[in-house]
Amino acid sequence: APRIFSGIQPSGGLTLGNYLGALKRFVEKQDEGIETIYCMVDMHAITVWQDPAKLRQQTREGAAAFLAAGIDPARSILFNQSQVSAHAELGWIFNCIARMGWMSRMTQFKDKAGKNSENVSLGLFAYPSLMAADILAYKATHVPVGEDQKQHLELTRDIAIKFNNDYGVNFFPVVEPVIEGAATRVMSLRDGTKKMSKSDPSDQSRINLTDDADTIAKKIRKAKTDPEPLPDSLDGLKDRPEARNLVNIYAALAGHTAEQVIRDYAGAQFGTFKPALADLAVAKLEPITLEMNRLMQDPAEIDRILGQGAARAEAIARPIVDQVYDIVGMIRAP
Ligand code: TYM
Numbered sequence: 591a592p593r594i595f596s597g598i599q600p601s602g603g604l605t606l607g608n609y610l611g612a613l614k615r616f617v618e619k620q621d622e623g624i625e626t627i628y629c630m631v632d633m634h635a636i637t638v639w640q641d642p643a644k645l646r647q648q649t650r651e652g653a654a655a656f657l658a659a660g661i662d663p664a665r666s667i668l669f670n671q672s673q674v675s676a677h678a679e680l681g682w683i684f685n686c687i688a689r690m691g692w693m694s695r696m697t698q699f700k701d702k703a704g705k706n707s708e709n710v711s712l713g714l715f716a717y718p719s720l721m722a723a724d725i726l727a728y729k730a731t732h733v734p735v736g737e738d739q740k741q742h743l744e745l746t747r748d749i750a751i752k753f754n755n756d757y758g759v760n761f762f763p764v765v766e767p768v769i770e771g772a773a774t775r776v777m778s779l780r781d782g783t784k785k786m787s788k789s790d791p792s793d794q795s796r797i798n799l800t801d802d803a804d805t806i807a808k809k810i811r812k813a814k815t816d817p818e819p820l821p822d823s824l825d826g827l828k829d830r831p832e833a834r835n836l837v838n839i840y841a842a843l844a845g846h847t848a849e850q851v852i853r854d855y856a857g858a859q860f861g862t863f864k865p866a867l868a869d870l871a872v873a874k875l876e877p878i879t880l881e882m883n884r885l886m887q888d889p890a891e892i893d894r895i896l897g898q899g900a901a902r903a904e905a906i907a908r909p910i911v912d913q914v915y916d917i918v919g920m921i922r923a924p
Contacts, residue, residue: 772848
């Protein structure tokens with residue numbers, strides 16, 4: 591049977607990109623009745639220094655976003671990574687499987703390290719190997735993510751294959767990335783060639799799940815566009831990254847395809863399309879924001895849910911990691 595695992599870093603507030611590329615689809619998978627395991631990856635977050643109080647706050651806020659978006663802790667496992675030591679344990683084993691050359695080719699590392707790679711943490715370099723451990727500690731088969739995580743999932747496959755080969759076992763599954771829907775790569779509202787990101791210095795570039803209705807509407811009204819009306823076919827969006835981004839966002843929020851949106855708005859000016867998009871965004875996001883705010887009134891309850899999720903996660907991962915120790919040749923007390 592398929593088993594889904596995915597994670598989100600609590601390294602900042604969640605954006606519309608995280609919602610459309612990940613969270614919304616996590617809920618769909620849960621509602622399809624698939625076994626789903628979702629994780630706030632706090633150990634990944636500290637590959638770049640995090641203020642401890644903020645990390646705690648953002649982990650709870652992320653969990654609140656999962657719940658507000660429709661994750662049901664009775665049907666999905668929801669927890670934070672550091673509570674289940676299997677992740678760190680398997681991460682170490684995978685550090686000994688992954689090759690320096692593989693890691694050096696990770697574009698996200700190169701982007702984050704920039705020119706000064708001498709001065710980033712060793713954890714940032716090893717990041718994708720911990721990510722492989724997240725997934726394979728559960729022998730998950732499918733991983734829903736946005737487009738930007740594709741290369742990391744290819745590495746996860748390489749690690750699983752090399753582990754199986756090195757030890758002559760058929761132990762780890764080769765995972766399938768699940769990158770689907772109209773918004774697998776939501777772009778910045780200020781620059782259609784850049785990904786919408788929680789770390790962009792401009793708050794105008796993104797919609798945060800904590801933004802109120804006015805702020806959302808204002809950001810969409812001010813989003814960068816070109817002067818042309820919307821075309822009558824998807825082809826007409828080819829060299830118009832900002833227009834294409836807004837159409838994709840509309841489609842994902844409405845649960846339509848981009849083709850349908852273009853059919854409905856062919857020839858429309860942005861003066862018409864942007865207010866429609868703002869209304870749609872507010873209608874879809876405001877209930878989530880309000881519910882997040884309500885949940886955040888009771889942080890102890892969020893911690894309790896994360897703790898229960900962690901216990902269920904531990905029960906799945908522990909025997910798998912124990913088998914890995916055995917395969918590798920490590921003595922375990924009987
Ligand atoms: P993170 O925290 O950067 O993002 C969480 C999820 O949101 C997606 N996403 C986007 N999708 C569409 N458009 C965007 N602009 C956008 N920005 C982010 C990401 O693709 C991701 O699915 N390495 C992961 C976290 C992770 C993980 C894992 C994921 C750790 N272990 C195991 C899956 C399985 C990350 O940094 O995601």
